[in-house]
Amino acid sequence: MTSQVPQGLASLETLLRDALELVDGAKAMPLSNSVLVSRDELTELLAEALDAMPEEIRQARRLLRQRDELLERAEREAEAILGAARERAEHMVSRTEVVREAEHRAQRLVDEASDESRQLRYEAEDYCEHMLSVLESGLEKSLASVHEARDRVASVQDPPQEDEPEDDDGLVAPRRILPFDQDRAP
Numbered sequence: 001m002t003s004q005v006p007q008g009l010a011s012l013e014t015l016l017r018d019a020l021e022l023v024d025g026a027k028a029m030p031l032s033n034s035v036l037v038s039r040d041e042l043t044e045l046l047a048e049a050l051d052a053m054p055e056e057i058r059q060a061r062r063l064l065r066q067r068d069e070l071l072e073r074a075e076r077e078a079e080a081i082l083g084a085a086r087e088r089a090e091h092m093v094s095r096t097e098v099v100r101e102a103e104h105r106a107q108r109l110v111d112e113a114s115d116e117s118r119q120l121r122y123e124a125e126d127y128c129e130h131m132l133s134v135l136e137s138g139l140e141k142s143l144a145s146v147h148e149a150r151d152r153v154a155s156v157q158d159p160p161q162e163d164e165p166e167d168d169d170g171l172v173a174p175r176r177i178l179p180f181d182q183d184r185a186p
Contacts, residue, residue: 012035012052016138019045023145036154046142053135060128067120074113 022042034048171182 012049012056012135013138015049015052016046016142019049019142020145023149029156031134033158034156035149037149042146046146048149049139049142053176056131056135060124060131063124063127067117070115070120072116074117075110078106078110081109 019042022045023035023037026037028035082103085106086099089099089102
């Protein structure tokens with residue numbers, strides 16, 4: 001069985017890589033380890049990645065459904081072969097040898113079909129697990145980059161004033177940040 005990445009997964013991976021490249025290629029702020037990232041671009045890339053994610057789940061379900069259909073078809077074929085072998089054996093004079101051979105052949109076919117369906121199920125499950133792991137890893141990296149960017153932005157803001165109210169956890173309540181000095185009250 002060839003291992004090809006479905007189109008939806010490839011596009012999801014591309015979107016996540018684009019988000020990482022956006023953060024990696026962002027312009028560095030002077031005298032700082034922080035970078036300037038376009039919120040709109042990053043938000044758009046992450047939204048597209050989230051939109052693409054349900055398609056991968058649908059593809060994984062389709063793979064599982066195809067596996068189940070293959071197993072059912074193999075079982076039906078095996079049952080049909082067994083039924084035909086039994087019928088034929090009843091009509092033959094040298095019944096014991098013919099029946100024995102047909103049952104062995106039918107059992108071999110059932111065993112082969114079961115082995116093949118089990119193998120397909122394992123491959124489908126491995127594939128789904130791998131793709132979900134790749135997706136999870138990409139999303140974790142993107143989320144970590146977003147948190148890091150937010151932390152950098154927060155570290156550039158003015159330190160809290162002593163007269164600012166604290167919430168129940170002892171943290172300073174968020175305040176409105178004014179972009180220009182002339183907007184600040186004297």
